[in-house]
Amino acid sequence: AQSVSQHNHHVILSEAASLELGCNYSYGGTVNLFWYVQYPGQHLQLLLKYFSGDPLVKGIKGFEAEFIKSKFSFNLRKPSVQWSDTAEYFCAVNAAGTASKLTFGTGTRLQVTL
Amino acid sequence: EAGVAQSPRYKIIEKRQSVAFWCNPISGHATLYWYQQILGQGPKLLIQFQNNGVVDDSQLPKDRFSAERLKGVDSTLKIQPAKLEDSAVYLCASSSPRVLGEAFFGQGTRLTVV
Numbered sequence: 001a002q003s004v005s006q007h008n009h010h011v012i013l014s015e016a017a018s019l020e021l022g023c024n025y026s027y028g029g030t031v032n033l034f035w036y037v038q039y040p041g042q043h044l045q046l047l048l049k050y051f052s053g054d055p056l057v058k059g060i061k062g063f064e065a066e067f068i069k070s071k072f073s074f075n076l077r078k079p080s081v082q083w084s085d086t087a088e089y090f091c092a093v094n095a096a097g098t099a100s101k102l103t104f105g106t107g108t109r110l111q112v113t114l
Numbered sequence: 115e116a117g118v119a120q121s122p123r124y125k126i127i128e129k130r131q132s133v134a135f136w137c138n139p140i141s142g143h144a145t146l147y148w149y150q151q152i153l154g155q156g157p158k159l160l161i162q163f164q165n166n167g168v169v170d171d172s173q174l175p176k177d178r179f180s181a182e183r184l185k186g187v188d189s190t191l192k193i194q195p196a197k198l199e200d201s202a203v204y205l206c207a208s209s210s211p212r213v214l215g216e217a218f219f220g221q222g223t224r225l226t227v228v
Contacts, residue, residue: 044207
């Protein structure tokens with residue numbers, strides 16, 4: 001069975017600070033990896049995704065994530081956060097090459113202070 | 115393109131009552147998912163449809179939950195009778211056969227059972 005662990009439940013950063021959110025997954029096959037973001041009062045939106053190829057993927061709003069296969073990790077990074085990045089971030093995984101369900105982590109609430 | 119539409123946005127019911135949620139996926143998306151998101155947790159799949167057929171309903175509490183997608187487009191999710199622990203956000207998502215695995219989410223329906 002698939003599982004996803006997000007290590008940080010609540011992160012508070014000042015504007016311009018660097019961000020790294022941890023994500024580890026457990027799955028016995030090839031995976032697709034995703035980070036979704038949910039801004040207050042809005043729906044889940046795709047931030048970035050990894051299907052294959054370059055393990056460093058870039059997403060919207062300056063976010064990037066690195067897939068490290070040997071560590072089963074897909075950590076999310078941003079060099080300098082903005083107040084508007086305040087949101088909940090979810091890491092998710094599903095089986096590569098399929099339309100199978102997404103398995104989500106429990107989410108990390110990011111609060112960016114001015 | 116129009117996103118995934120869900121209604122209602124909010125619903126408050128008493129325990130043992132019934133409730134139904136509606137979802138209209140993105141046009142052309144053959145795969146439709148219903149997820150349940152309990153406060154403080156990541157979304158969890160309830161049921162997945164491929165066109166009008168069920169692909170995965172292993173996590174659906176079938177004694178009280180039911181879902182249908184009769185014409186392979188719109189879908190309804192019903193709870194009867196509701197329990198207090200059903201209080202959650204119910205998310206509908208859809209995905210395209212052209213980009214397997216990437217799901218687009220609706221705004222969700224926030225259900226409160228009192």
